[in-house]
Amino acid sequence: xxxxxxxxxxxxxxxxxxxxxxxxxxxxxxxxxxxxxxxxxxxxxxxxxxxxxxxxxxxxxxxxxxxxxxxxxxxxxxxxxxxxxxxxxxxxxxxxxxxxxxxxxxxxxxxxxxxxxxx
Numbered sequence: 001x002x003x004x005x006x007x008x009x010x011x012x013x014x015x016x017x018x019x020x021x022x023x024x025x026x027x028x029x030x031x032x033x034x035x036x037x038x039x040x041x042x043x044x045x046x047x048x049x050x051x052x053x054x055x056x057x058x059x060x061x062x063x064x065x066x067x068x069x070x071x072x073x074x075x076x077x078x079x080x081x082x083x084x085x086x087x088x089x090x091x092x093x094x095x096x097x098x099x100x101x102x103x104x105x106x107x108x109x110x111x112x113x114x115x116x117x118x119x
Contacts, residue, residue, distance in 0.1 A: 022096035024078070027107035029069035034103050038062065045103050054103055061094050068104060 030036060033049040042056040043065075056062050063081050064074075071077040074095055083091050098104045 022074075022092065022099045023106075024074040024092055024095070026074070027068075027072055028074050028077075028095070028099070028104050029107050030065060031103055031105045036062075036066065045098075047102060050102060052101060052103075054098070054101060056094075058094070061091065064091065064095070065098065065104065069107070 031047065033047055035046050035048070037044045037046070042058055043062045045054040045056065045065075046052075047054075056065065060081055060083065064077050064083070067077050067080060068074060071080060074092075078088060078091055095104065099106070
């Protein structure tokens, strides 16, 4: 198995840039502005808003990203994909890079709640 890897144009955010750290205990989902296209090597991610292209070079990472919205946290999505405790740091690094680049976004309580109806 290859190590989880992502490549995003623009690269990761610089240290001290003020970008919050990835919190795996929170709920995450693929950004609605992002298309994921499975490929034999993993997947391509394209962000229509920023026009950034990312490559996922690991099929397990692809599975985790595709299932993020189905789980209450990134931790739960990783567990559902059979990621062992010893491998978690590599996958957390990949998910963190995806969050910094805006490919995945945190699910906020407002986004999870149904919109109020107007009468």
